[in-house]
Amino acid sequence: MTSLNHTGVSHTVFHLLGIPGLEDKHMWISIPFIISYVIALFGNSLLICIILTKRSLREPMYLFLCMLAGADIVLSTCTVPQALAIFWFRAGEISLGRCIAQVFVLTSTFMSESGILLVMAFDRYIAICYPLRYTTMLTHALIGKIGLTVFLRSYITVFPIIFLLKRLTFCRTNILPTTGCEHIGLAKFSCDDIRVNIWYGFFLLMLTVILDVVLIFVSYMFILHAVFRIPSLDARHKALNTCGSHVCVILLFYGPGIFSVLTQRFGRHIPPHIHVLLANVCTLAPPMLNPIIYGIKTKQIQDRVTHVLCPKNM
Template structure:
């Protein structure tokens, strides 16, 4: 009779330990985590609010800033709340389904952000190399369509990752030395062959990072060539000045993410807490700084933000 009462057991949850080796300092580490997250939310929500309210800001560049703000909010929100639960309440457990869901949304947002940065590079290329046709080439509807294409690409590219992971059998040790569920960190807990997972992770890196960086580099080669053809020195400075915000954001987004990817695969000699810290760096710092960078460089946006924040 006991056999008829048996039910399939639920998969054991994963354990996110936070920053390995620095567990005793989690309370102190949570302070910059929470601070950066609050600044991120305030800055990016302000950008979304001001652009939505001001009709004069309904332009392609500001719509791209809104897309970037949404990806910044999504990237940090998919990680920070759970990390703070680990730091403050020691709530390290996460279900397998919750882990795969977190991983899916995190990678989708990152791929979407990469697409937005490529579109921003194209926007700068058209503005500098073909300014007379800017308004006809880059309309608001075309920007919206490019954003939709970027989202569809992100979902289609990332979706196989949790599907492949869900087919693996995991060993007894379910401890993830991270603050969040990252693709290879979860795959390494499997008792089976993860060659397919490794290869697909490499494919994603090539499709998203390498291809997007190539398109961005090509855009800037054409931009620099167009600027050098201009004889006036002031025009050189003005042309380069319009690109500095995008270059800063791009460097902050890609540099730590590429480093994190390489250390996850090849950096066995790097201390775990260093890898985890760098992995959290690009999830916290760039989303916090992006609205500040564009707010400082964009006079029009800065004035509109001041209109709402400096009201008596």
Template sequence: MSDSNTTDFTNPSTFILLGIPGLEAAHVWISIPFCIMYVIAIFGNFTILFTVKMELSLHEPMYYFLCMLAVTDLVVYTSTLPNMLAIFWFNSREINFSACLTQMYFAHCFLAMESGILVAMALDRYVAICHPLRHSTTLTNPMVAKIGLAVVLRGCIVILPFPLLARQWPYCRTNVIPQPYCLHIAVVNLACADTHVSSYYGLFVQFCLMGLDVIFIGVSYTQILRAIFSLPTKDARLKTFGTCGSHLFVILAFYLPGIIISLLNRFAQNVPLHFHVLIANVYLLLPPMLNPVIYGVRTKQIRDRLLRLFTHKRA
């Protein structure tokens, strides 16, 4: 392995992942919370999938979308965190060029899918609360399947140019990525060519795709909140708000770190690189861990099913 930061190559066979630059001595300690997050995410998301499968009363659109969310979270974790732990524990920093582009594609693709699923869940809550009599006839199983397929195809197609464009650029400056995994902008920044096409397309995905998702979710919840506050009693308002409270927490956990990253990149250039990298890791890894915890704690049907399952086993 060559540790040189300036080698003469146009198509590197490998990239070197630095982990968290400036905190290499603390990699083992940093790996502990990351490993705990990994265990919670894997166990929690598989628990959600098992619970929904076993409980017939949960075979509804909201829980089908929740299962899609769990699958996307599992893929995001599986495609990035094992590689990160290998860097932290074994200093295994090399990653094959094609493997790097594949990791990039899967990470961005499934993050785009997760954003689309959050939109679908907002649509489900909007119909359930604002038009409850139409819910069963509007969000039928075939319609849920079509929405899920649309979300998957949108993520796969929209993100596909990321690795295709990154593969065509010449890399003659360095093959060192100051991250613990391959992200689009981190790879493109290493190219020694005019990469404005990649940069502009990345901005298009961020602001047009994710931005439109945020706008749609915001409009949906504006209507939902209007419907909730128009209910006649306080108990009815609290009960109805409780049905979408979990989704609001998940939305904040997914989009808020991304907004913080955008603000840091534009207005906090003097912030140390390792802080930027840590925030990016939080954006990637925190939602998949929090989603099953939030839904498990706040969703009564899932909580009751788990309690019955553990009570039955003890009996």
């Protein structure tokens, strides 16, 4: 893409339209948004409180789950309140600085979640393949270092995007047909050459998300190989059941994202509002459903939730 001639005037304020073509239905669309957001906030906050206050749940698996819940809260809060402001009050005005900040927080949190899911796959690999060394290998100190590494990886790799966006001159329209800011979605409205942005976005995707998916797949190949060598059917079933909730969360996290990327790249005839709705599903569905999945699939969490919500029945 070649650089275009422009006057040097750059927009510093943008207007988010929400879901293009469905402006008259924004009030109705806001209902599932607010319900999902409340469930995500309540479910993940409850999960964090239960894990941090219940000593028996301070195992590596639950500590990583606590990190995932925290990232889920940030991911949904970064996008949903702004979308609701557009739906309810038509408050779609956003400054360039705030837009870039949203890109940074949203992208780095998404990368962090991907890293946490990789670490949780590694956790399941250690628990099933080396059960006797599980607690000695994954100490609290090591878990803290792993968590710090995951978040630092995300922030450091996403940080250059701030400067890649700030260097651009936004002399095209300042009307963005979406509910939030996204790296390439914002960059394409500039009058400058954005090939560096495109290639860095591709590099970032390959370095983090794609690499994480490959390593998660390899981890589960080792896990399945170890599980099917267990002679006892009950032990085999128990081992597979411990991975069930994590596999569901992995599919829920990567599935909508991959589908959204495919529709953006190859679905040229798909209406714009479908792209925007898919992008919102990627940031809202996992935070809402993750605590539900772990609550249903994990008996310790299920019992603790029942105790917190229905103390008289315990």
